[in-house]
Amino acid sequence: MNRHVIRDIVTTRLAATVLTALLLPAQAPAQTSTRMPAPALPPLLPPSQLSGPLAGSWPTYNGDYSGRRYSTLRLIDKNNVAHLTLAWTARVDDQHEAGAGPGGAVTTVGGEGTGDFPTGNPSVRGTVLEVGGILYITSTDNAWALDGRDGRELWHYFWKTRGGTHIGNRGGALWNDSLLFETPDDYLVSLDARTGNENWHVQIASLDEDYFSTMAPVVVGDHVLVAASNDSDAPGFLQSFDPRTGKLQWRRYMVPMTKDDPALETWPSLDAARHGGGNPWTPGAYDPETGYYITGTGNPTPSYTGVARPGDNLYTCSLVAVKVSTGEIVWHYQTSPHDTHDWDSAQTPILFDAVINGRPRKLVATAARNGYFFVLDRVTGEHLLTARFGTTVNWAKGLRADGAPAADPGKSATIPGSLVSPTEGGVTNFQPNAFNPDTGLFYTHENTGYQVLYLTDPDPRGSMGLGGKRFALLGATGNAFEAIDYHTGKAAWRHVWPGRSGVGTGVLTTATGLVFTGDTNGNLVAMDAGDGAFLWHTRIGNISNPPETFLIDGRQYLLAAVGDTLYSFVLY
Amino acid sequence: MARPAMPTFLCWTVALGATLALAQAPAPATFPDQQRPAGDPAVIAHGRQLYAVNCKACHGGDLRGGDLGGPNLLRSQVVMSDQHGEAISQVVLKGRPDPQGGGPPMPAFPLSTADVHAIAEYIHGVLRDKQRQGAPPPGERQALNVLVGNAGAGRRYFKAHCAGCHSPGGDLRGIATRAADAGALQDAWVAGRPPVAPGGNPYAIHTDPKTPPTTVTVTLGDGTRVHGRLQRVDDFIVSLYADSGGYLSFIRDGRPGVRAVDIDDPMAAHRHLLGALTDPDMHDVTAYLATLK
Numbered sequence: 001m002n003r004h005v006i007r008d009i010v011t012t013r014l015a016a017t018v019l020t021a022l023l024l025p026a027q028a029p030a031q032t033s034t035r036m037p038a039p040a041l042p043p044l045l046p047p048s049q050l051s052g053p054l055a056g057s058w059p060t061y062n063g064d065y066s067g068r069r070y071s072t073l074r075l076i077d078k079n080n081v082a083h084l085t086l087a088w089t090a091r092v093d094d095q096h097e098a099g100a101g102p103g104g105a106v107t108t109v110g111g112e113g114t115g116d117f118p119t120g121n122p123s124v125r126g127t128v129l130e131v132g133g134i135l136y137i138t139s140t141d142n143a144w145a146l147d148g149r150d151g152r153e154l155w156h157y158f159w160k161t162r163g164g165t166h167i168g169n170r171g172g173a174l175w176n177d178s179l180l181f182e183t184p185d186d187y188l189v190s191l192d193a194r195t196g197n198e199n200w201h202v203q204i205a206s207l208d209e210d211y212f213s214t215m216a217p218v219v220v221g222d223h224v225l226v227a228a229s230n231d232s233d234a235p236g237f238l239q240s241f242d243p244r245t246g247k248l249q250w251r252r253y254m255v256p257m258t259k260d261d262p263a264l265e266t267w268p269s270l271d272a273a274r275h276g277g278g279n280p281w282t283p284g285a286y287d288p289e290t291g292y293y294i295t296g297t298g299n300p301t302p303s304y305t306g307v308a309r310p311g312d313n314l315y316t317c318s319l320v321a322v323k324v325s326t327g328e329i330v331w332h333y334q335t336s337p338h339d340t341h342d343w344d345s346a347q348t349p350i351l352f353d354a355v356i357n358g359r360p361r362k363l364v365a366t367a368a369r370n371g372y373f374f375v376l377d378r379v380t381g382e383h384l385l386t387a388r389f390g391t392t393v394n395w396a397k398g399l400r401a402d403g404a405p406a407a408d409p410g411k412s413a414t415i416p417g418s419l420v421s422p423t424e425g426g427v428t429n430f431q432p433n434a435f436n437p438d439t440g441l442f443y444t445h446e447n448t449g450y451q452v453l454y455l456t457d458p459d460p461r462g463s464m465g466l467g468g469k470r471f472a473l474l475g476a477t478g479n480a481f482e483a484i485d486y487h488t489g490k491a492a493w494r495h496v497w498p499g500r501s502g503v504g505t506g507v508l509t510t511a512t513g514l515v516f517t518g519d520t521n522g523n524l525v526a527m528d529a530g531d532g533a534f535l536w537h538t539r540i541g542n543i544s545n546p547p548e549t550f551l552i553d554g555r556q557y558l559l560a561a562v563g564d565t566l567y568s569f570v571l572y
Numbered sequence: 573m574a575r576p577a578m579p580t581f582l583c584w585t586v587a588l589g590a591t592l593a594l595a596q597a598p599a600p601a602t603f604p605d606q607q608r609p610a611g612d613p614a615v616i617a618h619g620r621q622l623y624a625v626n627c628k629a630c631h632g633g634d635l636r637g638g639d640l641g642g643p644n645l646l647r648s649q650v651v652m653s654d655q656h657g658e659a660i661s662q663v664v665l666k667g668r669p670d671p672q673g674g675g676p677p678m679p680a681f682p683l684s685t686a687d688v689h690a691i692a693e694y695i696h697g698v699l700r701d702k703q704r705q706g707a708p709p710p711g712e713r714q715a716l717n718v719l720v721g722n723a724g725a726g727r728r729y730f731k732a733h734c735a736g737c738h739s740p741g742g743d744l745r746g747i748a749t750r751a752a753d754a755g756a757l758q759d760a761w762v763a764g765r766p767p768v769a770p771g772g773n774p775y776a777i778h779t780d781p782k783t784p785p786t787t788v789t790v791t792l793g794d795g796t797r798v799h800g801r802l803q804r805v806d807d808f809i810v811s812l813y814a815d816s817g818g819y820l821s822f823i824r825d826g827r828p829g830v831r832a833v834d835i836d837d838p839m840a841a842h843r844h845l846l847g848a849l850t851d852p853d854m855h856d857v858t859a860y861l862a863t864l865k
Contacts, residue, residue, distance in 0.1 A: 474759075
């Protein structure tokens with residue numbers, strides 16, 4: 001199809017129904033009188049297409065439901081990766097006014113705010129979706145469609161915000177012809193993915209209660225799963241909306257909200273539980289065989305003053321399997337019982353199948369922010385392995401009988417200070433990891449920072465939110481990248497980044513034995529998945545989103561973003 | 573308020589001494605739509621009195637919950653969502669026979685509309701002082717004793733582990749008086765950087781201009797060695813300001829141009845210390861250094 005036609009038509013601000021005009025000749029006057037009968041365009045991305053392995057397109061946050069970020073494309077391999085070439089760069093612009101913008105594309109404006117205050121330059125900190133040669137990009141308060149062949153902007157949508165923490169947006173989700181994304185002021189917005197016109201928006205959490213929203217929604221059939229974040233003492237929840245209408249289907253809290261919840265015995269009181277956090281704010285994985293959405297949950301609150309909430313504090317800092325049809329929690333496994341360091345377990349879990357102890361298993365693995373690596377049976381939640389992968393981690397004294405780390409109370413915030421690794425940011429964070437079934441290795445960055453952590457509010461009621469503490473950052477001893485063998489939890493190889501400053505970005509791996517990531521020094525690098533040898537790099541700056549790959553016109557592209565600028569590499 | 577604007581999952585950038593987060597454009601503290609206009613001071617003062625008489629015993633003088641079991645109002649969803657008393661008044665006037673969060677029942681308070689409104693305005697006035705990331709309003713500054721260590725034991729540890737580079741009569745002379753407090757002193761010596769001075773930002777990270785720079789020796793393929801101040805190193809390049817003058821950089825991608833890169837970091841001992849130091853030893857050394865006035 002001719003994308004210039006789309007642009008011209010959108011310029012006339014016609015309704016989405018005028019997509020019929022896609023079949024018009026390029027220079028046809030864009031007037032309603034020229035409407036032709038609507039051709040039955042096939043939907044851009046029917047949800048039924050989401051269950052397969054990652055191949056030609058990149059249709060979801062992790063490419064596919066497994067969270068592996070393992071591409072089966074084979075055009076870029078170890079022998080030719082050094083010949084990757086820049087195809088194009090494009091800078092996204094967050095024009096606030098409706099109408100034509102500097103890139104030639106048209107901006108549509110929505111939102112409930114006044115739109116008259118700055119929100120900073122746009123920064124692409126989430127996954128870009130690629131379907132049918134078109135890229136769908138988000139940042140806080142913005143969405144764009146670009147032509148994947150040359151980076152030309154097709155449309156832009158700007159959301160006038162009411163507020164909320166503007167820390168980042170992790171991407172959108174496609175459902176048929178709709179692009180769905182969250183805003184910092186807690187709305188789920190549905191756009192017509194072909195035009196950028198708004199279909200609807202619904203509130204998904206309360207801005208007054210300090211929620212803010214960053215997560216890339218996850219589409220499963222006729223459900224779109226969303227969550228929010230909150231640094232105050234508020235309950236975390238996962239919600240399912242109807243992707244057609246925006247109607248709420250169910251809300252599942254991740255802390256006990258009623259007296260009859262069996263998890264209440266892990267809290268001192270219902271009031272503590274109802275302010276206990278646990279937001280599942282990172283996109284999870286989905287297992288089509290069981291219908292379970294498997295997600296990590298956030299830390300308990302108040303974050304640093306656990307005196308307010310003795311007990312394990314379920315279902316915070318856990319891997320949780322939720323039945324998508326009903327919202328029921330099927331199983332849970334807590335990776336940080338009673339966390340007191342703001343180390344939530346909201347890391348993207350990864351699903352794969354393997355033989356463990358002679359028995360074929362359906363597995364889920366996660367490299368948690370607390371520095372421990374876990375493998376579970378994803379059907380039953382049975383714990384199979386815990387291993388410490390953070391080499392500097394010092395906050396736990398071994399493992400409990402259930403395999404969870406046994407926290408050392410002396411390494412919580414104390415009045416005279418405790419020397420703790422990692423820092424608040426954790427050994428890992430939201431940046432998605434990768435798993436390569438050919439090597440059997442799980443790829444993750446490892447942060448090695450230290451802090452002195454002080455308790456500044458010894459009130460026996462605890463503090464609130466992230467209050468009541470002070471930390472002094474002491475620097476890191478050598479941030480690294482490592483490939484974990486899931487049989488043992490030990491690193492098959494580990495590379496320390498020189499320079500000791502900075503944090504790496506998310507990871508991509510391929511069926512041709514490659515690993516792509518952003519290093520801690522502003523390089524986009526390709527490594528041999530087997531041994532970590534460097535095969536290619538380019539210094540484009542501090543990469544702000546995980547690298548991804550897809551096929552357009554038979555060519556394999558590699559895409560990464562640095563702030564507001566996208567870099568697209570290709571093998572000609 | 574000295575705390576930098578660091579949303580919880582941005583902290584990893586700063587946490588590693590990186591400048592990434594510091595380079596972020598400073599966002600407004602709150603957005604206009606989230607800024608609740610200050611209430612009428614006279615109404616708030618009236619509300620404070622009413623609160624003290626009717627509410628304080630259960631909800632606490634600081635609104636964070638009291639001895640009689642009333643919940644923390646500063647994190648209450650009813651309070652946070654209330655705009656002008658419409659939700660708070662429902663609870664005050666009708667009571668809570670069966671509180672959602674458990675706890676003892678709350679009786680109804682038959683107050684006038686104006687009085688309930690004043691209480692709501694007072695509560696919202698306190699809520700306005702809530703700090704970032706859900707932290708409570710700053711209360712009275714408490715004196716907390718960081719100096720729990722044994723100075724004698726700290727002196728022994730210092731002699732064994734630190735005296736190779738530092739001396740109490742030399743670089744550390746008067747260190748205790750240069751630090752804002754015992755915590756600042758402890759942060760500084762463990763990290764190996766100057767302490768935050770009295771009145772300074774406790775989260776600021778200073779570097780000591782007297783710290784010798786990290787140097788590097790690059791051995792080239794023909795055996796030539798170049799030495800100088802390290803400017804930057806990653807897996808693909810090393811650059812330096814050479815002792816002989818001038819900026820030099822070398823690609824280190826496996827080709828024969830660079831044979832070896834040897835970095836001499838004068839702070840390596842402090843980084844090694846991070847993985848070896850116990851909390852009791854840390855507290856002892858801090859207690860010892862606190863005597864260097």
